[in-house]
Amino acid sequence: MIKTAVILAAGLGSRLRPYTDTQPKGFLQIYEGNPSLIELSIEALQKNGITNIIIGTGYCRSYYEDLAKGIPNVTCIHSPKYASTGSLETLMQIYPHILGEDILLLESDLLYDYNGIRELIWHCEPNVVLASNPTNSKDEVYIEITDSSNLINLSKNITELKSIYGELVGISKLSASLLDSIYKIYNENSEWTKWDYENALVALAHQNIFVHKIPQYTWCEIDNEEHLEFARKTIYPRIQLLRDLPKRDILLNPGPATTSTAVKYAQIQPDICPREETFGDVMRFVATELTRFVANNEHYSTVLFPGSGTAAVEAILTSVIKNRDTLLIVHNGAYGKRMQEICDTYSINYVMYDSPYTKALDYNDLEKFILINRHITHVALVHNETTTGLLNDLSIVGDICHKNNLTFIVDAMSSYAAIPIDMPTQNIHFLAASSNKNIQGMAGIGFVITNKNSLEQCKNHKRKSYYLDLYAQYDYFNKTGQSRFTPPVQTFYALQQAIIEAKNEGIINRYQRYKESWEVLITGLKELNLEWVIPLEHHSKIITAIYEPDNKKFNFTEMHDELFSKGFTIYPGKVGNLSTFRIANIGDINKNDMQNFIKALKAYFNKISE
Numbered sequence: 363m364i365k366t367a368v369i370l371a372a373g374l375g376s377r378l379r380p381y382t383d384t385q386p387k388g389f390l391q392i393y394e395g396n397p398s399l400i401e402l403s404i405e406a407l408q409k410n411g412i413t414n415i416i417i418g419t420g421y422c423r424s425y426y427e428d429l430a431k432g433i434p435n436v437t438c439i440h441s442p443k444y445a446s447t448g449s450l451e452t453l454m455q456i457y458p459h460i461l462g463e464d465i466l467l468l469e470s471d472l473l474y475d476y477n478g479i480r481e482l483i484w485h486c487e488p489n490v491v492l493a494s495n496p497t498n499s500k501d502e503v504y505i506e507i508t509d510s511s512n513l514i515n516l517s518k519n520i521t522e523l524k525s526i527y528g529e530l531v532g533i534s535k536l537s538a539s540l541l542d543s544i545y546k547i548y549n550e551n552s553e554w555t556k557w558d559y560e561n562a563l564v565a566l567a568h569q570n571i572f573v574h575k576i577p578q579y580t581w582c583e584i585d586n587e588e589h590l591e592f593a594r595k596t597i598y599p600r601i602q603l604l605r606d607l608p609k610r611d612i613l614l615n616p617g618p619a620t621t622s623t624a625v626k627y628a629q630i631q632p633d634i635c636p637r638e639e640t641f642g643d644v645m646r647f648v649a650t651e652l653t654r655f656v657a658n659n660e661h662y663s664t665v666l667f668p669g670s671g672t673a674a675v676e677a678i679l680t681s682v683i684k685n686r687d688t689l690l691i692v693h694n695g696a697y698g699k700r701m702q703e704i705c706d707t708y709s710i711n712y713v714m715y716d717s718p719y720t721k722a723l724d725y726n727d728l729e730k731f732i733l734i735n736r737h738i739t740h741v742a743l744v745h746n747e748t749t750t751g752l753l754n755d756l757s758i759v760g761d762i763c764h765k766n767n768l769t770f771i772v773d774a775m776s777s778y779a780a781i782p783i784d785m786p787t788q789n790i791h792f793l794a795a796s797s798n799k800n801i802q803g804m805a806g807i808g809f810v811i812t813n814k815n816s817l818e819q820c821k822n823h824k825r826k827s828y829y830l831d832l833y834a835q836y837d838y839f840n841k842t843g844q845s846r847f848t849p850p851v852q853t854f855y856a857l858q859q860a861i862i863e864a865k866n867e868g869i870i871n872r873y874q875r876y877k878e879s880w881e882v883l884i885t886g887l888k889e890l891n892l893e894w895v896i897p898l899e900h901h902s903k904i905i906t907a908i909y910e911p912d913n914k915k916f917n918f919t920e921m922h923d924e925l926f927s928k929g930f931t932i933y934p935g936k937v938g939n940l941s942t943f944r945i946a947n948i949g950d951i952n953k954n955d956m957q958n959f960i961k962a963l964k965a966y967f968n969k970i971s972e
């Protein structure tokens with residue numbers, strides 16, 4: 363892990379007069395009395411685990427030196443020729459003090475979102491420059507890259523580049539070996555005095571310097587009055603919000619999943635009584651859009667319950683199956699078993715169809731079973747068995763139900779909003795899911811998407827549960843625009859934001875992103891000689907049950923704790939008497955996060971195979 367950061371702060375800042383008449387650019391305060399740029403930067407670095415900060419000084423050096431006296435682990439190194447040289451000279455003055463170290467390199471006049479630092483530190487490539495979409499600051503350094511996102515060229519002049527990938531932010535991660543190479547060309551080249559560090563990066567681009575682009579990155583450089591105005595209006599307020607963010611942990615458990623910053627913040631709202639009409643609008647939006655992901659709002663409707671996903675499953679089973687009915691539970695994982703336990707609790711009639719946890723269903727055999735047991739009226743199936751990652755085929759079972767006039771109930775908790783589902787064509791009457799898995803919201807809302815006709819038929823059923831009464835919840839909301847009982851207000855705001863993000867991304871693209879992380883996972887498992895339970899052709903590519911290795915030193919709890927300390931949460935197994943553990947690849951994460959996880963996993967396995 364990177365521990366050292368270098369801030370290049372020697373420049374004169376002449377374009378920002380009169381602010382820089384008597385002080386260097388880094389001491390600029392966006393508003394008087396607020397922290398200066400350099401103080402914000404130091405805070406960002408320290409919050410991300412950087413313990414050694416070196417400021418390269420020049421113009422008005424005493425400002426930085428006084429500041430450094432008051433902050434532990436911050437030191438200054440002076441660049442005597444700062445007035446006549448470029449930023450490379452300053453970096454090279456610092457070089458002897460950072461021999462053998464990887465560093466973060468920053469410019470002193472940046473105002474930026476702290477998450478950029480985190481993404482660079484955790485990036486799996488050793489040399490990375492941070493980029494964004496062009497900001498229109500009129501002082502952009504544009505970037506040209508190779509097909510594999512490596513740096514080719516940097517220039518302020520568009521005509522010097524073949525194509526423009528983005529704008530250079532001014533925050534980079536440089537490996538010790540790249541720094542050695544920079545030192546070498548600095549010594550060899552007599553032109554160096556004019557160079558900025560960017561020139562050295564371009565000269566060494568053949569050594570693979572990855573360009574990591576965060577398209578909508580919140581940042582700006584402050585070089586003139588106009589930039590300062592932009593910083594005040596647009597960037598600073600956003601950064602003020604982002605500054606207080608909790609550290610980002612990567613959840614690789616099968617829900618709750620990692621959420622976006624916007625989803626976390628969506629929970630912060632003025633207090634509101636949920637019986638107000640404006641809150642009814644939030645719930646209506648949520649219900650309508652949740653339906654739209656898998657069906658149409660004409661014939662289908664979403665019924666929302668406060669509670670986890672199991673509440674939604676329990677609401678269906680207790681509300682839909684009458685005393686004369688018989689439910690067939692397809693059981694090939696722990697969540698099928700859970701439905702059996704719910705039925706036992708409420709004395710709901712059921713028969714089990716047991717199938718191995720580790721193999722695809724035999725659909726012909728399932729159909730035969732249904733034909734023999736003519737008293738079956740309903741079929742319940744788990745779409746993605748979260749126990750293992752075994753994917754059951756909704757279309758085939760939906761067809762069987764359709765042919766035999768059976769009501770089809772699906773627990774789609776861990777597939778909804780990632781694996782495309784179409785309730786009308788797949789003949790699904792009731793589907794259960796929750797707010798905290800692939801929809802990427804906060805935990806606390808279980809929901810049932812129902813075919814309205816099928817739900818109307820439950821109107822006069824004798825209720826088994828008072829609270830989880832599907833028809834009553836549906837009917838009350840339709841009539842009043844309110845929830846029967848107090849809903850989790852803040853969780854609804856988060857879910858509203860999560861839905862907007864899911865719509866923006868699109869379900870197919872989301873599944874594609876998940877699958878890319880999964881491919882990285884599977885490649886890493888192969889390299890570690892670890893085997894997974896479900897054959898690839900029946901795999902949901904969302905959660906993977908992995909056999910524990912045949913190594914006496916292996917200990918799940920130790921592995922969990924070590925990974926947890928590095929910011930990754932993994933999950934124990936649940937496959938009968940097999941020794942497994944599980945890794946999910948859902949939520950607001952990408953393949954880069956998964957690559958970093960694999961790195962951490964390899965470190966654990968290296969340790970136990972010594």
Ligand SMILES: *Cc1c(COP(=O)(O)O)cnc(C)c1O
Pocket residue numbers: 616617670671672673675697744746747748773774775776796
């Ligand atoms: C997560 C999940 C549930 C619900 O679990 P809760 O802890 O109640 O949220 C139900 N079924 C499946 C298949 C799941 O993955």
